[in-house]
Amino acid sequence: MRFSNFVFTESREPSRDAATLDEVMSEIELTEQLGYDAVWLGEHHFDGICIYVDPITFSAAIAARTSRIKIGYSVAQMSLHHPMRMAEQLALIDHISKGRLIVGLGRGTAYNVYDYQGYGVDPADAAARAEEAETVMLKAWTGEAFEHNGKFWNLKTPGLRPQCYTRPHPFVIRAASGEASMVELAKRSLPFLMNVQSNEVTRQRMDLYKRTLREAGATDETVARTADQCWAWRNVYVADTDAKAQAVGVPAFIAMTEQRAAMRNRIAKETGVTMAPERPGVAARVDPSKGLICGSPATVAESMAELAATGIGGAIITFRLGSMPYDVATESLRLFMSKVVPQVRVAKAA
Numbered sequence: 001m002r003f004s005n006f007v008f009t010e011s012r013e014p015s016r017d018a019a020t021l022d023e024v025m026s027e028i029e030l031t032e033q034l035g036y037d038a039v040w041l042g043e044h045h046f047d048g049i050c051i052y053v054d055p056i057t058f059s060a061a062i063a064a065r066t067s068r069i070k071i072g073y074s075v076a077q078m079s080l081h082h083p084m085r086m087a088e089q090l091a092l093i094d095h096i097s098k099g100r101l102i103v104g105l106g107r108g109t110a111y112n113v114y115d116y117q118g119y120g121v122d123p124a125d126a127a128a129r130a131e132e133a134e135t136v137m138l139k140a141w142t143g144e145a146f147e148h149n150g151k152f153w154n155l156k157t158p159g160l161r162p163q164c165y166t167r168p169h170p171f172v173i174r175a176a177s178g179e180a181s182m183v184e185l186a187k188r189s190l191p192f193l194m195n196v197q198s199n200e201v202t203r204q205r206m207d208l209y210k211r212t213l214r215e216a217g218a219t220d221e222t223v224a225r226t227a228d229q230c231w232a233w234r235n236v237y238v239a240d241t242d243a244k245a246q247a248v249g250v251p252a253f254i255a256m257t258e259q260r261a262a263m264r265n266r267i268a269k270e271t272g273v274t275m276a277p278e279r280p281g282v283a284a285r286v287d288p289s290k291g292l293i294c295g296s297p298a299t300v301a302e303s304m305a306e307l308a309a310t311g312i313g314g315a316i317i318t319f320r321l322g323s324m325p326y327d328v329a330t331e332s333l334r335l336f337m338s339k340v341v342p343q344v345r346v347a348k349a350a
Contacts, residue, residue: 001307001348002314003341004038005031005333006074006233010259010322011051020051023326028062030330031069034337038070038102040316043077045115047263049322056081056089063097072102074193074233074316075175079108079126080119083136083153087160091141094165101166104193105134106175113275114267123275125152134172141169173229179205186212189222191229193316198290199306202232206310228313234304235292235318238335242295248328249294249321256322257286292321297339304340305347 007028011020028039039062041055052058055073062071071093076086094101107130108123109115116123132150139146143163148155164170176182176192185192186209194202206227213223237249268274284290293303307315319336320329 001304001312001344002037002231003337004040004070004072004231004314004316005036006040006042006316006318007031007052007320008042008049008318009051009320010256011048012259012323014048017048017051024052025061025065027320027326027330027333028069029065030333032066034334036069036337037314038072038316039066040072040074040102040104042074043080044109044112045080046118047112047114047260049260056086056093059101060089060093060096063093063100068100070100070102071097072231072316073104074231075104075106077108077115078105078130078133079121080115081133083133084140084155084157084160086133087137087140090137090170091160091162091164094170095162097165099166099170101170103170103172104175105172106130106193110177110276112264113273114263117273128152138169138172173231179208182209183212186210187216189213189216189218189226191226191231191313194230194232194312196233196235196285196291198284199303199310201284202307202312203310206230206312210311224311227311230312231314231316232307232310232312233316233318234307235321236300236332236336237292237294237319237321238297238300238332238340240296240335242299245295245299249292250288252321252324253288253292253294256324257291259322261286297335297343300336301340301343301347304344308344308348 007024009020009024011017031039041058042050043055044050045053055076059071107126113123129152132152136148136153140160141164143160145159146157173191173193174185176185177195182192182205210223210227213226235253237245239245293300319333
């Protein structure tokens, strides 16, 4: 299984933005030095929970400052991007990075209505806009002249320049927040990005995913290869002991989830505008018993080995939980690679 760092760093106050951005880049450079397979970027606007805001622009800087590590989006909010502009930007970054992009695509946030309001996009159109944008982008990446007449864009282009470094285009992967969207991707033999879930839910979804692939006619080789291209998101904090990890990691996780909900709740109270209502029960993304792997290297390795046993190919791991201090997060980042990964690989080999 591949291991990566999902840099989803929060800045509570504008006065901290510049320093936090410097820390983010230092963390990414350290991630490459430690031998991680990829670094991932998110996209959220206006609230400081994802301080670099624009993963496309930021990835160009990362491509110039690194030489080996893959650079992924988890995810680019396609409903907020003009598809031709994004096709051009990604073709350029594909060259700068020499083919290191993993283009994770999604419709956009299902929670923060102000992301759409700030861009003048109706959330009800988000899924359709994202689908049409992806169609346009894939046409553009052929390098051929084309016309597109759709619901949101009417375009006539003589051909994209520069053409992609990676042929026919950078690797594309879609987010699937629920089983239904995952199954649709499986029917097309496409990999997917899974949001934060417990290991048990992950196992159930991967079993369903592989079963759907087989029912769609995929061979065992194709099933294994496609599952290996999938990634699952985890929040992780590693310390020397379970007690120390719990004392630091759990409060940081709770503070992170509360901060991510704060502006959403404020906008809802002030305007009465919300998006999809929360489902009954506590979602894994906000429940530390399900959404956080926290403990000593042995404890974390056990959980990561369970994840590897599902057959999923990679873990997208958030190490810096919210506004956790940089040195605290990077110590966890170091411990994971030096103490956790070797144990997971031994367990996998056994």
